[in-house]
Amino acid sequence: MKKNAPKTRSITVSDVARAANVSKATAARVLGGYGVVSDMIRADVMAAAKALDYRPNELARSMTTGRSGIIGVVVGDIENPFFSLAVRGISDAARAAGFNVILANSGERIEVEKAAVRLLIGKRVDGLIVTPSESRDISHLRDIHRSGRPLALLDRALPDLDVDTVTVDDRGIAMRATRILADAGHRNIAYVTAVDAEGHEYRDLGQIYTSSVRERIDGFLTVCRDAGIDRPEKYVRLGATSPAETRRVADKLLSGPDRPTAILASDSVIALEIFRVIRQRGLRIPEDISLITFHDADWTSVTTPPITVIDQPVYALGKSVAELLIRRLKGDPRPAERLILPTSIVERGSVGPPSNREL
Amino acid sequence: MKKNAPKTRSITVSDVARAANVSKATAARVLGGYGVVSDMIRADVMAAAKALDYRPNELARSMTTGRSGIIGVVVGDIENPFFSLAVRGISDAARAAGFNVILANSGERIEVEKAAVRLLIGKRVDGLIVTPSESRDISHLRDIHRSGRPLALLDRALPDLDVDTVTVDDRGIAMRATRILADAGHRNIAYVTAVDAEGHEYRDLGQIYTSSVRERIDGFLTVCRDAGIDRPEKYVRLGATSPAETRRVADKLLSGPDRPTAILASDSVIALEIFRVIRQRGLRIPEDISLITFHDADWTSVTTPPITVIDQPVYALGKSVAELLIRRLKGDPRPAERLILPTSIVERGSVGPPSNREL
C-alpha cells in the first residue's frame, strides 16, 4: 500500500497483462468478461489485477463498444417535487437494469433544453428521456431519433413524434376536477399555470405549446362551457413561472371585485404559493375560495383544511418511461408505445360551495 | 436533409477533414478550438462541419484529455427535498462553470455508496461530491483521493479526511433548538432521526456514524443536561428510515404514558410523518406537544400552526460545495477548506409550554 507513484497514471489492461505474463488480448478477455480463457490463466490475471488494484476505464470501454450505460434525462426543474419524484422512479428503474442516469435541468426553456440534449448526445448516452418544454420546436428531438438513439417522452406527448411516451390523461382528469368545482356550484373558476405565452394573456389554445397543459386547459374549458359558464377563458392565468411571479398572478387574481370562487392550480409549487396568498389576504378555504391542484405533494395533506388534489402516479410515470426506454435499448423492435397511466382525485377539504358574496 | 445513411455511423473529424480537403490534424484544431489555423481554412472546415452536421464525440475527447467535464454526486436520497434542493445548487454552480452532473442515490446504504463511487470513478468523472453515509468505512473515499480526483463532502464532515467540506454547525444549531424547547419548560424532549444503529436503540454517541446527526444529538443532549434533565438519551429515537418506520417510531413514542411533550425531528421528511401521527392521535400542536424540525421544507410554513424550523441554507450548501470542488478542478492548490455555513431558526407556531398532564 505504498504510494510511490508520483504521477497517478492508472492501471491499464496492458499493465495487468504484463504482470500476469499474458498478452494484452487475453488479459482484456478476462477483465472484460468476454471470449474464452482457460481457468488457470483467468486466475493468474485476476490475481494480477487485484494486486495492482486495476479499475477498468469505462470511458475507453464505452468508446469501443459504443455503449455508455448512461441514460440522459432532461426535466424542467428537479427542485419541483413532481420531477424529483419522477427522476427517482427513473433512477430506480435504471439502476435495476444496470444503467446510470445523467441529469440536466432545462428550466422549461427551449434553448437550454436543446443545449442539454446536444450535450448528452455528445456524451454518447445510450438513450434519452425528455419532458419537452415545447411542441413547436422539436428539431433537437428529431435529431436524437435520427442519431439512432432511442428517445422517450415523460409527462408530455408530442403528436408529431412517434416515440415511447408515458403521460396521464390530462384532459380527462382536468375535466373531472373542473366538474367537481362546477358541481359544487362554482361559476367563476380560475386555472393557473406556469406556462407562459406571448403577451402573457391567455387568448386561445393555440398559444399553449406544452401538451399536458394544453390538454388540461382544454378539458377545463370544455367542462366550464358544458356547465354554461360564460367566457371561462377569462380566468385562465399564465406565467406563474416562479414563486414571485405566482404571487403576483395570484394577488391580481384575488384582488379584483370579480375574483374567482375557485382555483385549479396546474402544479403543486404554484398551488403552495396560491395557498399562501389566500391565507395572507385573510380568505378562508373553502368558505371564500375553493382550491384543487395537480400533484399530491407532501404539504397538501397537512394543511388546514387539507387540499383536494389530482393524484398523478408520478413515481410510476418515471419508472414506466425508464422501463420503456430500457426495453428499447435492449433491442425490442415493437412499435412506439403511448402509455397513459390512470390518475385519481383525492377529495379532501378544500372544495366547498361558492361564497354568496354577490347575492 | 435526406436520410440515405442506413447505418447511422456518426460524422468524425476525419470525415470533416476529407470534405474540407485538409488533414485530420487541421480539422481537429478547428473543431477542437485549439492550436493555430488560418482564417481561410477555419472557414472551410466550419462550412464542411456544418454541411455534414458534425457532432464531436465527447467520449473520445474525454479519453485523450483525461477530463470528462462531469462531476459525480452521491447523495442519500434525491426524493428528500433537502437533497433535491442541494443538488439543484450543485447543478447550477456546475453548469455555470461548464460542468455536468451525474447523480447517484446511495439510499444511505454504505455498500450502495461504495458501488456508486466505484462506478463514477470508472466513468472518469473529474471530481466527486459525496454525502458520506458513514464515517466508519471510508476506504472508498480514500481511493478517490488516491486516484488523484478531487473529492468534496456535503453536509457531513469526516475528521479523518482532509478534503473540502461544507456543512452547517449542526451541534450549535441543535443546541439552540433544544434550548428553545427547554426554555419553554419542556423536560421530556425527544429526538427522532433516520439514522439507525445496531439494536435500533440509542445507547451512546459511539453508535452514530453519521457526523451531522452525531453532532446534533450531542448538542441536544448537552443542552438537556445543562437544563437539569435526567437521562435525556432515553428519548433519542433511531431508525426512522422510511415513512412507515417513522410512523411506527412516532406511534410508539406518543402512545406510552410517559410520552414526551416536545419533539425535535432530524429532517423534514420525518417531521411530516410525525406531524401526521400527532394529528391522527388527536393531539394538538403546540398545546399537547411541541415540534421543531431541521430543514425549512415547503409544508412547514403552511400547516396550522406553522412549524418552527431550523433553516439550513440548503441551496447554498450545494452551491458552495460545488464551487469549492470546481476551484480545485481548476488547479487551485490551497489547502482543503472546511466551510461552515450560518444557520438560523425560524420561530413559528409549533412551540409552546408543555401540557400539564402530570400535574
Add this chain to the structure above:
DNA sequence: TTGTTGTGTGAGACCGGTCTCTTTGATAAT
C-alpha cells in the same frame, strides 16, 4: 498417418478524438 475440428492465446487494427513532432513556405535579418 493424414485430415478435421475445436480450443486457447497472441498480434494488431480500431474507436474518435488530442497532441507532439516534422515539414513547408513565406518573411525578416544579415
Add this chain to the structure above:
DNA sequence: ATTATCAAAGAGACCGGTCTCACACAACAA
C-alpha cells in the same frame, strides 16, 4: 543571396479498451 525565424499545415503516435483474425496445438475420426 543566404540564413534565421515563424506561422500554418500535415503525419502519425497515443489514450485504454474491444474485437477480428491468424495461429499453435490437442483431440478425434477416417
